[in-house]
Amino acid sequence: MADVARLAGVSTMTVSRALKKDGHVSRETRKRILEAVDELGYVLDQSAGSLSSRKTGFVAALVPSLNNSNFSETARGITETLEGTGLQLLLGYTDYSPDKEEQLIQSMLQRRPEGIILTGGAHTLSARRMLVNSAIPVIETWEIPEEPIDSVVGFSNSAVMRDMVKALAAKGYRKFGYIGGTSTRDTRGNMRKIGFLNAIKELDLEPGRLISFGVPPISIEQGAQAIVSMLERWPDTEAVLCVSDLSAFGALMECQRRNIRVPEDIAIAGFGDYEISAFCHPRISTVNVGCHDIGRLAAEKLLREIAGDEAGNDELILTPYKVLLREST
Amino acid sequence: MADVARLAGVSTMTVSRALKKDGHVSRETRKRILEAVDELGYVLDQSAGSLSSRKTGFVAALVPSLNNSNFSETARGITETLEGTGLQLLLGYTDYSPDKEEQLIQSMLQRRPEGIILTGGAHTLSARRMLVNSAIPVIETWEIPEEPIDSVVGFSNSAVMRDMVKALAAKGYRKFGYIGGTSTRDTRGNMRKIGFLNAIKELDLEPGRLISFGVPPISIEQGAQAIVSMLERWPDTEAVLCVSDLSAFGALMECQRRNIRVPEDIAIAGFGDYEISAFCHPRISTVNVGCHDIGRLAAEKLLREIAGDEAGNDELILTPYKVLLREST
């Protein structure tokens, strides 16, 4: 920067101002400076700037996984909302592990982000402590934690599944099965299973018929394998709910391979409203939980807190969801 | 850090050393320091450390998009390889736009990454200049640029499509159609189309039958719409190649809806070997280009260049691909 200043015949301070949008610098001084910048191929060093201004321009976001999951939509919502704000997203993958989350939180906080967006409300004690100590806004998403750290953008995963069971029961189905992952670490998956079980109990239907298969996020292939297990153990199952659309799709395709008609022989429903469910044949019933909006709303709330407009106001933003009944049920 | 040093009764320098893995600090001094760190809830400030050590610990990677695309696999390969190296990934989405890429490169370089991974070889002049000026290792991926900036990890998109056409021609298909996106900005998509056309010419088959539909990455729905156009204009088409598996899947499902048999009435092939293609019914013929490996190899090469082992040695790493013929052809 000193080189640029010298070439333009000004002080570094003036260069610094010229490089910001708001800087009060005369038109022609700025022009001279920008020419010098261009000639030298100078690129501002933000790490130095951050240290001095005590604003890093970072925002951290932690998701369980990005591949084949709804969280990629949420991440996109965050990214799009941050675009143009000058904030850079630091993205981390927890792989559904609280320990890995803790480790990521620590390394993210070393970068001094101005805010952080988390998935879910299950964190290690140490992680909670670091977050509180950091004194930056924290947004938890995708569920409703019992003890939120700060603000929340989410919905009740159990209520969603309960609604789906009821919607299908209203169509006459009585013998329900559920396909989910094996891990207890996927708290959202667990809540969905609980919602399923509660609905079965409320409706006084036959319990049981739970197949756990694969580590979240469970794949198409695992959905296919799970439906085979399901039909071996309980051949008279009438409707199967899956923890996600991908497993539902795997189950559907496996049925087609085995000439099991969907929905005549068995109904299949998923979760997440992936594009695949809307265009496969038959189309899969599912739930749209507004993944993209969760990201957008979380980022917007974070921006407001960072701006100081709503600092410290812990808000619970409930996001809407919609059960979509389609040809597969 | 001064607070920690005071509490532990040492200098800040010793605290700094204790907080690195390699620091030469006595067992008990380190213990005392870590206790002080814990008591005060101190978290190291890496932006200050970066400024001083002139190592930011950042690596930048730019991909066209993450949602429903092979690039999410590549990003995962990069992330996994970087894990445990202490390097933090800065991820950016160019949306297939060279201008947006240029803008992202500029903002990434302000963070002083120690290396950068790009998708493709088409960059604006200004972007190329910034990259060269930055003097950090640059890895271009997913294609073979005519004028690489530095090292490359990729394959020939046109050769892949040519091979696919030939594999299908060997099975007896003669009247080929191609479904791709409308944008000229997706250079990989363009190269695939060129490979398709070249193969048709080499085999002396009937030309034409190109449907362009939608902005990349083209969706399942757009694949469905495209096959409808294709069959309206050229009802006797025998085999359709799609720019990606998602569009192939959309085309396949649309055929099922219209009771057009695949592959008896028409054969369909995709690109990318998405999980969906291996498990839908019928399974879709496609090409596996090792998306995950591209990410892994690019990150590994970058790490070697950053370590200085291979600094400045511009390498071309050709990644293998494999045509997979399945039930849909």
Next chain:
DNA sequence: TTGAAAGCGCTACCAC
């Protein structure tokens, strides 16, 4: 509108 001085929080370097 511009400049000078001070210092952000850490680590490189060298001394002990």
Next chain:
DNA sequence: GTGGTAGCGCTTTCAA
């Protein structure tokens, strides 16, 4: 194994 000093490249603050 440990500490003192200097300084990374910028922005804040205050003065002109």
